[in-house]
Amino acid sequence: MATAPEAAQLIALLLKLINAKKTIEIGVFTGYSLLLKIPDDGKASASQFYTTKFDYSYVDLDRDAYEMGFPVIKKANDEHKINFIQSPALSALDELLNDHDNRGSFDFAFIDTDKVSYQKYH
Template sequence: MNKDTYEMGLPLIKKAGVEHKINFIQSPALSVLDELLEDHENRGSFAFAFVDADKVNYQKYHERLWQLLKAALKILSSRDEFKI
């Protein structure tokens, strides 16, 4: 997802009253995930993750995201045949 796509959906995000809960980050995913994992308070603190990145590293993204997500929550990926 790029910034333009996010901004197109922003009015709906605001209308839903969840703008304060969403942080759009456009950056190399592995480095951002590793940075988030360095702060132990981030572990288990995310309710949702959407992955739209290079398919070669999907397993690495999911391994890191699993540590960041709250228990029993789902990762939505642009490649729905991917299974963890």
């Protein structure tokens, strides 16, 4: 299920207020909430995922739902900015932390995934 519009607007406002440059979203579904997080000058690619300091990464097990929302992402001209990682969240996060440059480097994280694992994501 996608984020409620009013929660999404709050997230977008917070991101603007803190001028977030590096963010991660765990739980993408069709991508509704990811479109809120990318400023006009944002850019990311799969090869940059573990290394850049200016990055917008999105992790989800399910690529099919993301593909369903992809035409809207394309219409917004944001497809080249998105680093979609198809992976279980915990292994993606573990891999991310293997690169010490990533530790403490994210300005914002939106966790919107399996609720029973939330404690493990911190």
